[in-house]
Amino acid sequence: xxxxxxxxxxxxxxxxxxxxxxxxxxxxxxxxxxxxxxxxxxxxxxxxxxxxxxxxxxxxxxxxxxxxxxxxxxxxxxxxxxxxxxxxxxxxxxxxxxxxxxxxxxxxxxxxxxxxxxxxxxxxxxxxxxxxxxxxxxxxxxxxxxxxxxxxxxxxxxxxxxxxxxxxxxxxxxxxxxxxxxxxxxxxxxxxxxxxxxxxxxxxxxx
Numbered sequence: 001x002x003x004x005x006x007x008x009x010x011x012x013x014x015x016x017x018x019x020x021x022x023x024x025x026x027x028x029x030x031x032x033x034x035x036x037x038x039x040x041x042x043x044x045x046x047x048x049x050x051x052x053x054x055x056x057x058x059x060x061x062x063x064x065x066x067x068x069x070x071x072x073x074x075x076x077x078x079x080x081x082x083x084x085x086x087x088x089x090x091x092x093x094x095x096x097x098x099x100x101x102x103x104x105x106x107x108x109x110x111x112x113x114x115x116x117x118x119x120x121x122x123x124x125x126x127x128x129x130x131x132x133x134x135x136x137x138x139x140x141x142x143x144x145x146x147x148x149x150x151x152x153x154x155x156x157x158x159x160x161x162x163x164x165x166x167x168x169x170x171x172x173x174x175x176x177x178x179x180x181x182x183x184x185x186x187x188x189x190x191x192x193x194x195x196x197x198x199x200x201x202x203x204x205x206x207x
Contacts, residue, residue: 013104019057019068020106022047026064027112035065035120066127067113070134073099082145089201092142092169093176093194101187111181131170139166172197 025047029038040061044054058064073081073095081095117124142162146153153161172194179193 016104018049020109022049022054022057023064023067023106023109024112026061027109027116030065030116031112031119035062035116035123062123062126065113065116065123066130067109068103069130071099071103074102078141082141082148084145085149087198088142088145088165089168090194090198092138092165093172093197094191095141096138096169096173097176097190097194101190107181110177114177114181135166135170138170139163142166168201172201175200 022043026038026043029042029046038061040051040054043061043064044051054064077095077098081091084091117127139159139162142165143158146158146161150158176190176193176197179196180190183189183193
């Protein structure tokens with residue numbers, strides 16, 4: 001990617017390691033037994049933490065299964081996007097990817113979560129609901145960029161275009177994330193996956 005994502009500090013990295021350990025345990029149990037038959041006590045025993053610590057980290061049993069809320073990209077990246085002049089959908093995908101990699105995602109956890117979502121659609125529905133606010137916040141960033149580039153664009157048109165750009169960008173990420181899991185898993189390769197996804201979108205809409 002053009003600019004490196006921020007590096008987590010020692011405290012954040014230690015917390016992240018503990019979080020990943022609990023997530024792996026929770027996902028393994030849910031894949032083996034089903035979500036309904038997994039309890040917080042089972043997760044805590046498997047990951048060697050107390051229920052109090054578990055709830056401080058995740059809030060609910062489902063919290064470890066769907067993972068933490070998406071992070072907000074670094075403000076410098078946000079400003080770079082808002083004032084950017086490249087292809088807007090690709091620029092937005094890069095911004096989303098930077099927020100994703102800022103949490104130093106674990107490929108194994110991500111793959112397990114995708115597998116569980118396929119078996120437990122209700123969990124994916126929870127994730128979609130949680131992402132609603134993130135999607136609207138992202139659409140607002142796009143609207144800001146459109147206002148910066150096209151100050152004379154009517155508000156309704158800018159709002160509609162922002163929704164379309166956001167929807168295309170988010171809609172492509174299941175494909176991009178699959179490539180990340182199944183291929184190199186290298187952050188540097190994600191830009192390649194994004195460009196490939198854009199090329200496929202262009203073929204679809206303009207055969």
